[in-house]
Amino acid sequence: MERLRALVRKEWEELFKIKMVIYGSVFLPLLMGGFAGFMVWTARDVPPEAQATLLNTALMYFLILPVMIPSTLAVYSIVGEKEQGTLEPLLATPLSDWELFLGKAVVAVVPALALTWALFGVFLAAVQVMLGQIPSTVLTLPWLLSMFLLAPLLSLFAVLVSMLVSSRTSDPRAAYQFSGLAVVPTLIPLIVYSARFTAVNLFFVVGEGGGLILLNAVLLYIAVRVFQREQVLTRWK
Amino acid sequence: MIRTEKLTRTFGSRIAVEGLTLEAQEGEILGLLGPNGAGKTTTVRMLACLLAPSSGEAWVGGHSVLREPQRVRRLVGILTESPGFYKRLTVERNLRFFAELYGVKEPGPAVQRTLERLGLWDRRKEPVATLSKGLRQRLAIARALVHDPKILFLDEPTAGLDPESARSVRDFIGELASDRRTILLCTHNLAEAEELCKRIAVLRTRLVALDTPAALKSRLFGTRVAVDLAQPRPDLLASLHLPFVGEVSLDGHTLTVAVDDPERDNPKLVRRLVELGAEIRYVQRLERTLEEVYLELMGGSDGAP
Numbered sequence: 128m129e130r131l132r133a134l135v136r137k138e139w140e141e142l143f144k145i146k147m148v149i150y151g152s153v154f155l156p157l158l159m160g161g162f163a164g165f166m167v168w169t170a171r172d173v174p175p176e177a178q179a180t181l182l183n184t185a186l187m188y189f190l191i192l193p194v195m196i197p198s199t200l201a202v203y204s205i206v207g208e209k210e211q212g213t214l215e216p217l218l219a220t221p222l223s224d225w226e227l228f229l230g231k232a233v234v235a236v237v238p239a240l241a242l243t244w245a246l247f248g249v250f251l252a253a254v255q256v257m258l259g260q261i262p263s264t265v266l267t268l269p270w271l272l273s274m275f276l277l278a279p280l281l282s283l284f285a286v287l288v289s290m291l292v293s294s295r296t297s298d299p300r301a302a303y304q305f306s307g308l309a310v311v312p313t314l315i316p317l318i319v320y321s322a323r324f325t326a327v328n329l330f331f332v333v334g335e336g337g338g339l340i341l342l343n344a345v346l347l348y349i350a351v352r353v354f355q356r357e358q359v360l361t362r363w364k
Numbered sequence: 365m366i367r368t369e370k371l372t373r374t375f376g377s378r379i380a381v382e383g384l385t386l387e388a389q390e391g392e393i394l395g396l397l398g399p400n401g402a403g404k405t406t407t408v409r410m411l412a413c414l415l416a417p418s419s420g421e422a423w424v425g426g427h428s429v430l431r432e433p434q435r436v437r438r439l440v441g442i443l444t445e446s447p448g449f450y451k452r453l454t455v456e457r458n459l460r461f462f463a464e465l466y467g468v469k470e471p472g473p474a475v476q477r478t479l480e481r482l483g484l485w486d487r488r489k490e491p492v493a494t495l496s497k498g499l500r501q502r503l504a505i506a507r508a509l510v511h512d513p514k515i516l517f518l519d520e521p522t523a524g525l526d527p528e529s530a531r532s533v534r535d536f537i538g539e540l541a542s543d544r545r546t547i548l549l550c551t552h553n554l555a556e557a558e559e560l561c562k563r564i565a566v567l568r569t570r571l572v573a574l575d576t577p578a579a580l581k582s583r584l585f586g587t588r589v590a591v592d593l594a595q596p597r598p599d600l601l602a603s604l605h606l607p608f609v610g611e612v613s614l615d616g617h618t619l620t621v622a623v624d625d626p627e628r629d630n631p632k633l634v635r636r637l638v639e640l641g642a643e644i645r646y647v648q649r650l651e652r653t654l655e656e657v658y659l660e661l662m663g664g665s666d667g668a669p
Contacts, residue, residue, distance in 0.1 A: 133464035137450070137457075144452040212448020216507060219412050219444070220465040221437040357415055361375070 130222050134230035138204060142234070148203065155195050156242045159188040163250050167257050179264040185250065186273060192243045193282035197235035201289035204231045218356040228351055232286045239282050247274055269332045277332060280339040287346040291353065365390045365515055365546040366411065370420035373406050380406040382570045383420065388563075390514075391544040393537070395551060395561030397658060402567045404550040405445055408517045411548065412442045425515055438466065441513035445520055445550075447504030451493035455484055455503060458492055459510055466511035474510055482506045482536070498529030505536065516540065519550045534560060554654040564654075566661050573661055580661075581652045588650040589626055589633070591619040594643035606636055620650065 142148050163185040170181040208214040217227075254261050264270075292305045366388040373381045381403035388394040396404045409415040411424055413433035422429045425439040449458050456475060463471035479485040482502045487495065495503065501521065508516055521537060522530035530553075537560055541547055551557050557564055558577045566572040566580075573580055600619060601612050608629045610622030619637075623629040626649050637644060 129467070130465050133461060137453070137461045140457065141450050141452055211451060212444075212446045213450060214448075215414065215444045216442070216447065216462070216504075217465075218414055219437060219440075219442045220462065221434050221467065222465050223434070360409075360414055 130220075131226045131230050131233075134222065134226065135233050138230065138234040139238075141207070142200065142203075145203075148200065151199055152196055152238065152242065156192055156246050159192055160246045160249060163188045163246075164253055167250070167254050171257060175262070175264075178258075178262060182254075182262065182265055186270060189243055189247050189250070190273060190277060190281060192246065193236075193239045193278040194285045196239035196242060197282050198285040198289045200235035200238065201231060201286045202293055204234055205290065205293035215360060218360055224356060225351065227356075228290065231290060232283070235286045235289070236279070236282045240279055243278055243282075244274065269329045272329070272332045272336065276336050277339070280336060280343060283343050284339055284346065287343060287350050291346065291350045365392075366394070366422075366424055366548060368407075368411070368420065368422040371407070371410060371417050371422050372419045373403070373410055373415060374418045379569055381410070381567075384567070384571055386565050386571060386574055388546050388548060390546055391541060392563065393541045393547040393549055393561045395549050395557040395564040396567055397551065397554070397557055397564055398567035398572075399662065403569050404567055405519055407567070408442070408519050408548065408550060411436075412440055412517055413437055438511075439513055440515045440517060441508035441511065443504050443508045443516070443518045443521055445523075447500065447507070449492040449500065449503065452491055454489055454491055455479065455495070456488035458503070459506055462507050463510045468511050474512070478506045478510045481509075498525050498532075501525055501529065501533060502536075505533065509540075514545055516545055516547045517550075518547060520552065521549070522551070522553060522556060530556075554658055558654045566658065568662065577654055577657075580657050581654070587624070587626055588620055588622045589630060590648045590650050591621065591633075591637065591642075592645040592648070593617050593619060594645055597640075597642055600637070600640060600642060603640055604636065606632065609633065617645075 166181045166185040170178040173181070205214075208217060222230075251261060251265075254265065366386075368384050368386055371381060371384040372379070380401075384403070384407060386394070396407065398404050406415065410417050411422055411429060413429050413436050417430070424436045427435045427439065429436050450461070453461075456479065459475045459478065460471050463474050468474045476485065479488055482505060484499065484503060484506060487499065492500065492503065505518075505521065508518070518537065522533050525533060534556060537547065537549070541560070549557070549561060561577065563574060563576050564580060565574045594617070596614065596617055597619070598614055601614055604612055604621070606629075608624045610624075611620075612622070613620045619642075621633060623633060630647060634644060634647060
């Protein structure tokens with residue numbers, strides 16, 4: 128546990144010193160927050176049904192964030208080690224594969240969720256200010272499940288895919304490229320979901336959540352199996 | 365402290381290390397010499413549990429690299445071939461991170477002690493990116509030492525350093541051995557190997573030779589003495605019949621004689637030459653360099669590549 132903590136602390140310290148990572152991580156939430164704010168602004172003087180549709184679209188933005196932010200961080204966390212030549216000394220320490228994998232995943236997932244939830248709080252405050260109240264269609268069980276169940280699951284999915292790609296590709300540029308493509312399947316259900324123009328409903332949330340739990344379990348199993356120090360060390364050139 | 369038994373590693377159809385059997389005792393610096401691709405780094409990686417052997421077995425500090433890799437990792441310090449650092453983090457932060465990973469109980473004092481020993485304490489607040497190559501190499505050695513391991517693997521510790529930095533690194537390695545640490549030193553620098561290593565293992569995928577530098581020289585070339593004469597005496601080539609004398613040659617005033625043991629045989633040799641009427645100006649023992657030994661071994665071995 129101490130080693131895991133040490134790894135996470137070091138990773139965050141390092142990431143905070145990379146301006147591009149900071150800008151990249153802040154830009155997306157600002158963009159999505161701006162879109163969501165625009166949806167709320169548009170929803171001021173429309174009938175309740177149209178208002179619900181606009182706010183559902185805003186929710187989609189909050190589900191994109193936990194996918195996009197961690198994938199960049201997760202890929203960098205491995206690529207960065209290789210680029211700086213620190214991977215071999217790191218793998219020579221008593222850090223286990225599980226600790227290394229989990230540490231790298233935590234480093235990517237936690238800031239993504241923190242940013243997503245913070246932005247969601249700002250969104251709710253904006254809704255309260257602009258609409259005078261939070262509509263009953265927003266703080267429902269499907270909405271809350273989306274934010275607090277789907278968002279972490281999507282985030283974990285993105286990280287798992289990125290780590291899997293990182294540990295199997297032989298070139299850092301290819302890792303960036305592939306990990307970007309790998310999160311596309313995550314967005315498909317969200318696009319389909321929003322395109323239906325129905326209110327967020329429990330059936331979809333639970334269905335997608337269940338699917339993601341299953342998918343994440345399979346991915347975690349595969350990722351830890353292929354995330355072996357020997358493979359990572361000898362394949363990355 | 366380190367023992368390998370028929371250690372073998374293949375990458376697909378390519379054999380990197382084949383049937384390596386050797387042993388290093390406590391406090392010994394064992395040199396690994398060999399050309400690029402000879403299997404030196406692969407051997408170190410197997411011993412540091414970074415790569416699993418394809419077959420054979422190795423024990424480090426009494427622990428099997430196959431069955432107890434975590435224990436082995438705690439015991440050893442490693443200086444990798446290309447030592448990298450988190451360049452944006454400071455010298456102190458880098459070292460503290462590795463101290464924590466190695467489970468050092470009080471990382472702060474351990475980091476301070478190690479940085480002071482390597483002369484880096486004054487630079488502790490600087491990002492690693494600002495350090496010269498020589499200082500980074502010293503920091504890499506500090507990283508290998510921060511958890512006070514009894515066994516060290518040093519892969520090309522002076523590669524790419526200027527002569528002054530290389531000298532300071534070599535001096536430091538010498539000090540480490542006097543702390544009773546066991547060191548496996550991979551190097552291309554033959555003078556360095558000769559200066560630091562008690563024994564040298566010459567690798568070319570397989571073990572070509574393993575002995576002390578002096579024994580390797582003697583075994584391959586024998587021992588020779590040069591006798592400088594006042595006058596050239598070609599007749600001595602035919603008349604110098606002594607049981608301990610091997611090949612004899614004359615080049616101008618210098619008579620070169622192969623003998624078994626110069627300390628024992630030189631007085632008898634000088635006496636015989638004087639008896640034969642030779643006027644001797646001086647006698648000098650001829651040393652073969654380790655480079656000559658190495659080239660002879662490499663030329664004679666049939667390993668690939």
